[in-house]
Amino acid sequence: MTTVDQKKLEMSDAVLADKLREVGLRPTRQRMALADILLSQGKRHITAESLYSEATSQGVNVSLATIYNALHTFTAKGLLREISIDSNRSYFDTNTEEHHHFYFEKSGKLEDIEPDHVKLARVPDAPDGMSISRVDVVIRVDG
Amino acid sequence: MTTVDQKKLEMSDAVLADKLREVGLRPTRQRMALADILLSQGKRHITAESLYSEATSQGVNVSLATIYNALHTFTAKGLLREISIDSNRSYFDTNTEEHHHFYFEKSGKLEDIEPDHVKLARVPDAPDGMSISRVDVVIRVDG
DNA sequence: ATAGCTGCAAATGCTTTGCAAGGCC
DNA sequence: GGCCTTGCAAAGCATTTGCAGCTAT
Numbered sequence: 001m002t003t004v005d006q007k008k009l010e011m012s013d014a015v016l017a018d019k020l021r022e023v024g025l026r027p028t029r030q031r032m033a034l035a036d037i038l039l040s041q042g043k044r045h046i047t048a049e050s051l052y053s054e055a056t057s058q059g060v061n062v063s064l065a066t067i068y069n070a071l072h073t074f075t076a077k078g079l080l081r082e083i084s085i086d087s088n089r090s091y092f093d094t095n096t097e098e099h100h101h102f103y104f105e106k107s108g109k110l111e112d113i114e115p116d117h118v119k120l121a122r123v124p125d126a127p128d129g130m131s132i133s134r135v136d137v138v139i140r141v142d143g
Numbered sequence: 144m145t146t147v148d149q150k151k152l153e154m155s156d157a158v159l160a161d162k163l164r165e166v167g168l169r170p171t172r173q174r175m176a177l178a179d180i181l182l183s184q185g186k187r188h189i190t191a192e193s194l195y196s197e198a199t200s201q202g203v204n205v206s207l208a209t210i211y212n213a214l215h216t217f218t219a220k221g222l223l224r225e226i227s228i229d230s231n232r233s234y235f236d237t238n239t240e241e242h243h244h245f246y247f248e249k250s251g252k253l254e255d256i257e258p259d260h261v262k263l264a265r266v267p268d269a270p271d272g273m274s275i276s277r278v279d280v281v282i283r284v285d286g
Numbered sequence: 287a288t289a290g291c292t293g294c295a296a297a298t299g300c301t302t303t304g305c306a307a308g309g310c311c
Numbered sequence: 312g313g314c315c316t317t318g319c320a321a322a323g324c325a326t327t328t329g330c331a332g333c334t335a336t
Binding site: 084085086087088089090102104105111113114116117118119120121122123124126127129130131132133134135136137138139140141142143 | 227228229230231232233245247248254256257259260261262263264265266267269270272273274275276277278279280281282283284285286
């Protein structure tokens with residue numbers, strides 16, 4: 001790893017609150033708790049349900065509706081990125097930089113592909129007056 | 144287009160029935176009708192609902208449960224390919240060859256990218272003793 | 287005959303919504 | 312105070328399932 005090990009980058013409440021305010025969100029108790037789980041640890045892939053259990057098991061009292069709400073507003077504000085892999089549930093990625101994924105069909109797990117391990121030699125022009133908003137590469141692997 | 148124009152390649156019932164039997168499926172009235180819509184016309188992207196309306200509007204009497212059933216068995220038999228784009232619904236592609244897609248975020252429509260317009264210069268090795276089963280590239284565009 | 291299919295309706299599972307109560311600025 | 316948030320329970324949707332009745336072989 002050439003970058004800083006983010007797993008140790010715990011953020012103080014003040015920093016987290018600022019981060020939320022920066023994107024125009026009020027730092028409520030619930031959002032602070034979720035932001036702490038999502039943004040102050042390393043890069044991760046989560047689902048609504050996994051975030052809910054994680055919060056709950058940490059003694060944080062949040063409703064599932066708020067989880068969905070947070071996941072979507074965070075995504076809209078650019079703090080998270082949504083990944084479409086499996087039509088059964090939505091995955092969210094705390095890494096918002098352009099990068100790609102391995103998807104393990106057996107376990108349903110996602111894993112980042114090292115950025116320099118995938119390279120698109122040619123990307124088509126967007127049709128008409130449209131513009132490319134994002135390029136996603138998913139490599140499905142099985143045992 | 145350098146390939147044969149498949150939109151004109153209507154198949155006879157006999158051919159279609161054989162195609163189904165080849166993969167171990169009984170050519171029932173419903174499957175024949177769906178196979179006709181799916182396999183004897185050009186390459187297309189469909190959803191359960193779109194296939195249902197198309198069948199219904201052609202006077203074919205099929206239940207939605209059978210549509211889902213057919214979509215999944217056809218996919219399992221390699222007659223279709225499932226595409227994960229949008230976690231709200233499943234898309235199926237009648238083109239089972241390796242190729243990639245444009246996804247129009249505004250309309251929710253899918254479009255094939257000409258095969259030679261995308262090129263992956265580097266694809267990572269699959270982890271461990273796993274093997275790559277498929278590589279999907281989705282280019283999201285908006286107006 | 288019989289294993290495979292189909293269709294209905296009920297059930298499921300994830301996600302969204304309506305709306306009253308509560309919290310941040 | 313006023314607007315944003317939350318949470319509950321109900322609603323919504325796409326998809327799946329149970330199972331009785333049909334159908335291809």
